[in-house]
Every structure is written in structure tokens, then in C-alpha cells.
Amino acid sequence: MSLDVESIINESLAVQSRDFLKIVEAAIAMLRDEGGRFRRLTVLERLVTLDPLGEALVIGDLHGDIESLRLILERSGFMEKMAKDAFVVFLGDYGDRGAYSAEVYYTVLRLKLAFPEQVVLLRGNHEGPADLLASPHDLPMQFQLRFKEKWRDVYSKVRELFGYLYNAVLVEDCCLMVHGGLPACISSIHDLALAHKLHGEQPFLEDLLWSDPSDEIKGALYSPRGAGKLFGKDVTDKILALLGVKVLIRGHEPCHEGFRLNHNGKVLTLFSRKGAPYFNAHGAYLQLPLSEKIESAQQLVPWIQKF
Ligand SMILES: [Mn+2]
Numbered sequence: 001m002s003l004d005v006e007s008i009i010n011e012s013l014a015v016q017s018r019d020f021l022k023i024v025e026a027a028i029a030m031l032r033d034e035g036g037r038f039r040r041l042t043v044l045e046r047l048v049t050l051d052p053l054g055e056a057l058v059i060g061d062l063h064g065d066i067e068s069l070r071l072i073l074e075r076s077g078f079m080e081k082m083a084k085d086a087f088v089v090f091l092g093d094y095g096d097r098g099a100y101s102a103e104v105y106y107t108v109l110r111l112k113l114a115f116p117e118q119v120v121l122l123r124g125n126h127e128g129p130a131d132l133l134a135s136p137h138d139l140p141m142q143f144q145l146r147f148k149e150k151w152r153d154v155y156s157k158v159r160e161l162f163g164y165l166y167n168a169v170l171v172e173d174c175c176l177m178v179h180g181g182l183p184a185c186i187s188s189i190h191d192l193a194l195a196h197k198l199h200g201e202q203p204f205l206e207d208l209l210w211s212d213p214s215d216e217i218k219g220a221l222y223s224p225r226g227a228g229k230l231f232g233k234d235v236t237d238k239i240l241a242l243l244g245v246k247v248l249i250r251g252h253e254p255c256h257e258g259f260r261l262n263h264n265g266k267v268l269t270l271f272s273r274k275g276a277p278y279f280n281a282h283g284a285y286l287q288l289p290l291s292e293k294i295e296s297a298q299q300l301v302p303w304i305q306k307f
Pocket of ligand 1: 061093124126179252253
């Protein structure tokens with residue numbers, strides 16, 4: 001198995017159902033067993049804490065856009081970063097919308113398997129639990145076209161994978177990373193770590209996967225998306241203080257320029273794909289310096305790369 005970006009992406013374009021299934025199964029086995037501390041990564045249930053050293057490449061929604069993923073991995077010097085012990089955090093929403101969902105899943109899972117202690121895969125609302133899966137969900141149709149009669153096996157295995165993806169990433173004193181937004185009523189990091197197990201009793205997972213910041217409101221209101229909430233700056237201030245971090249980094253919303261700031265610089269949104277059906281002018285990714293003293297997402301703007 002080759003370890004350069006071009007080879008992995010070429011593999012993803014050619015992969016057949018049998019090898020695709022093997023990669024998903026291996027990733028499930030790896031994620032299921034992750035717990036405790038390995039090197040600079042600490043795993044508590046489905047919460048990951050990164051040591052505040054070096055750099056994290058942060059990539060927002062990809063939604064089946066393999067060309068943007070290729071561009072980001074090449075332009076950021078991904079393989080050199082891995083050799084220097086950097087982290088990479090994917091903010092979720094790998095499939096649906098774009099035509100290359102299978103290829104994006106395959107590529108990010110291959111990277112996870114190649115660099116288990118450096119690659120973190122967050123869960124997006126397009127990887128939600130059965131009662132809260134985003135719609136339209138194109139993945140079954142794409143798998144039918146891609147894997148023909150084997151598509152059901154592949155699809156059900158990928159659905160199983162969703163339950164093992166991470167809820168949140170914490171960098172102490174620095175930032176929290178999630179796909180969607182902040183739950184207004186958590187009382188500790190354990191509510192983030194256990195959000196998937198509390199799903200059905202508490203809205204924590206729903207809010208992490210679905211919510212959006214709003215500069216227009218106070219508190220939390222039900223979202224026009226039909227799941228999750230809109231949350232105001234007061235919620236962001238309260239929850240970031242509770243968690244001991246300064247900034248929220250999240251994906252989930254298309255941004256014309258590839259990124260956007262909300263809540264007076266407390267929230268950074270990254271969107272890392274281009275093309276239909278969003279037509280944002282730019283995608284963006286972040287090369288986050290983990291040891292930098294960060295007070296506001298405004299300080300992160302120089303480390304954002306637009307494409
Ligand atoms: Mn989303």
C-alpha cells in the first residue's frame with residue numbers, strides 16, 4: 001500500500017466493493033478500540049483531546065468533492081505534516097451532495113488507518129444516527145451506481161461506521177471543534193464525550209451535529225433545518241467558558257469565502273468543498289498552530305488557506 005496522496009486518491013477512484021468493505025471494517029475495528037492515551041492524543045468515549053503542540057490541519061465539509069480533498073492534501077503538504085507529527089481533523093460531512101462520496105470516504109479512512117494517532121474523523125449530520133440523518137441522503141444511490149449488486153453490504157457497513165466517528169475535539173485553553181454547534185445545556189466535557197449514548201434522552205448529539213450560530217438571537221431557538229438549534233453569542237460565551245476554551249471551530253454551513261466568523265470572533269466556520277449545489281466562491285482549510293495563545297478566531301485568519 002502506497003502512502004502518497006496521489007496513489008491513495010487513484011486507489012479511491014478504482015476501488016471495488018471488496019476492498020472498500022475491508023477498509024471500512026478495518027476503520028471500525030480501529031475506532032472501536034480507541035480509548036485512553038496514545039502519543040499526543042487522548043480519547044474519552046467519543047471525545048478527543050489534542051496536546052497543544054505543533055499543528056492541526058482542519059478540514060471542513062467535503063460532501064463528495066474528491067478534487068477539493070486532493071487539492072487540500074497536496075497544497076497543505078499533508079504527507080510532510082504527518083512526518084512532523086501534525087494532526088489532521090476532519091469536521092465531518094464526507095458524503096452526499098457531490099458525486100464522489102465513496103471516494104472521499106475511502107480516502108479519509110485510508111488516512112486514518114495510515115496515521116491512527118494523528119487523524120481525527122468527526123461525525124457530521126450526514127453521518128447521523130438513524131432517526132436524525134440528513135436528507136436528501138444520496139449515499140445509497142451513489143453506492144448503487146458505484147458498487148452495483150454489492151451496494152447494500154457497503155452501505156450498511158458505512159452506516160455502522162457512523163456510530164464510531166467522534167463527537168468533538170478539544171484543545172485545552174484553545175478551542176473546541178465540532179461539526180455543527182454547541183448544546184446550550186451541557187454541564188461538563190462528559191456530556192460531549194457521551195453525547196451519542198445520551199441521544200434520545202438529551203439533545204447533545206443533535207446539537208453538536210446540526211446547530212448553527214446566529215448573531216441575531218439570544219439563547220437557543222429551534223432551527224429552520226428541522227433539527228438542532230440556532231444559538232446566540234451568550235450560549236457560545238457560556239459553553240466555551242465552561243469548557244475552558246476560547247474559540248469554536250465548526251463546519252456545516254456553506255460560506256461564500258470558504259470561512260466565516262460569528263459571535264464577535266468566537267466562532268469560525270470552515271467549508272472545504274466547491275461546486276454544486278452550493279456555488280461558494282472559495283473553499284477553505286485551516287492550519288491551526290496548537291501552541292499559539294488564541295483569544296479570538298480573528299487571530300486564526302492568517303492561518304486560513306482559501307482555494
Ligand atoms: Mn452538515
